[in-house]
Amino acid sequence: MRQFLFFVKKEFYHLVRDRQTFFILLCLPLALILIFGFALTNEVKNSRIAVLDNSKDKATRAIIDQLEASRYFDILEYIPSNDKLEATFRSGKIKLAVVFPPNFNQELLHTNTATIQLIGDASDPNTSNALINYATAVIMDYQAGFRNAAEIPLRINTEIRMLYNPQLKGSYNFVPGVMAMVLMLVCAIMTSISIAREKEIGTMEVILVSPIVPMRLVFAKMVPYFLMSVVNIGSILLLSVYVLDVPIQGNLVLLILECMMFTIASLALGLLISSISNSQQVAMLLSVVVLFLPTAMLSGFMFPVENMPAVLRFISHAVPARWFYTTVINIMIKGLGFEYVWKETLILAVMTVFFLAVSILNFKTRLE
């Protein structure tokens, strides 16, 4: 035990004395949360639009006011005529144009139908789709108020409720994803690199020619990274609650325990990688290709697993982050209890045991 504690102390020295890496690892969650929360967002806010009002009557005025009032749109300019429309789009200043035909109000009152043209810049299809939907919603809103007054006898209304994330915030989706990436990065990559470093500088040779079971030293390596991950889990949760307004709906203890579970799985993966790589570069490359990319791409965080081709969907089953991601979504966002995540937890546990077993069996007591 005394031996183990000393080894842990030594690993702490390694970690803390490498100031730059230490700093990067601690700030990583902050950086990722900020990048995903504020820069890489596909939410639509304050989009610039243009209005071409050929009617200029009571109804168009009211709709334009409502558009302007919503936080999705900023009306950048009022275009005087159809010929200027194309030019404004070309300049790239606007993403959407709302075009009212002449005599809009009159037509609406007399024929009960009127048409508004929404023109989107579909060079970015997702954004333009979202904008068209928002604009339609605003117009429907206006129409609803209008109808209430007129009271038409028969009508069907669709009432939409977005469960768990009523505001359709992107952060609900990426907080669990960032958590998976940070834990993977800190645990798996750093563990594998630090073991590979011992091989590279030749200390592993001396450690092998000693009565110690090398596994004991390797496990000591995991302790500092585990603690560091716990700190990171804490900072991610704090950031998401207080900066991004993503509340923790479920049981906090359960959530933290699940995170620790995934941390151990990542550590085991790092160990596995280090057992097959002899230099820091190889360990780094393997970690990025085998761990980091699948974690980002195949966990369901960036692209929904259901939409993937069958082959990738099949591969995603082997990605621990996929199960972790589902677990965190269920607990943190949906507020579900353990009975809804036991399957994912069990899969992660089995994976962890498997990784540990393979790397222990694979650990060489000799150089070859």
Add this chain to the structure above:
Amino acid sequence: MQAVEVNNIRKTFKAGKSVVTALHDISFGVDRGELFGLIGPDGAGKTTLFRILTTLMLAGSGTASVDGFDVVKDFKQIRKRVGYMPGRFSLYQDLTVQENLSFFATLFNTSIKENYDLIKDIYIQIEKFKKRKAGALSGGMKQKLALCCALIHKPSVLFLDEPTTGVDAVSRREFWELLHNLQKQTITILVSTPYMDEAGLCDRVALVQEGRILGIDTPEAITKQFDQVLWSARAENMFKLLTDLKAQQEVNSCFPFGQEHHVTFNGSEENARLVETRLNQLGHKSVRFEKINPGIEDCFMELMEQHKKS
């Protein structure tokens, strides 16, 4: 029972499609308390041999034992009682001198205090830097620290793989003095080195070349094996002298040795005079031939030549 016994050890490596033999059925023994040197150029197979003896590698065929234990069957026993300092060993650069030493003490479940008297002579020299990071030590200091680390558990056999490579001449001499002191503590020491001048500091040396042992004996006996008369040759233009000497049919061998060339002649000593006059005719100035006593390096060169011919 000898401290180290090596019987017909052969080791091959796969290099792409071809197979390289690193060790050709090597056999030798090292007595207890002996300071045994493996002398040979880079790539001779010294490191491979050390790795087999320290149980880090398995030999292709043959057997070996260290301190009476088989290197394959009883590798755990051997790991308890040998000290090993690998050639590329560079300690933990970010740990201090003291932390490095405590780490290796802990590795062997001992403490610095317990075996302090063994390393005292060496440690005293670096103790004033004990709070300094190992990465900030000079090459010679690093080697001393590494030696302390290899000694901290009081090993019975010590393997030092090229401990003086990349270390300045003064530190090298100091290092060898330390080894002689250690020998008094009945530790068997195997040391490998590419420097011929260090051979004379060992009790016995094995000359290794391309995975074969060319000769094995005390340094004195090895130099006595040299059965020819050795001459040193000097002239103003040393480079031209070398090529001209090699062109003479009376010259048996000729190697550049720092400031002079070492030459042996076929036949009687008169040939030396003959060649000397011929060199003067070729325009060499102040040609000087002198009889000298052969050193270990001359013997090594000689053995290498014989090895090439056979």
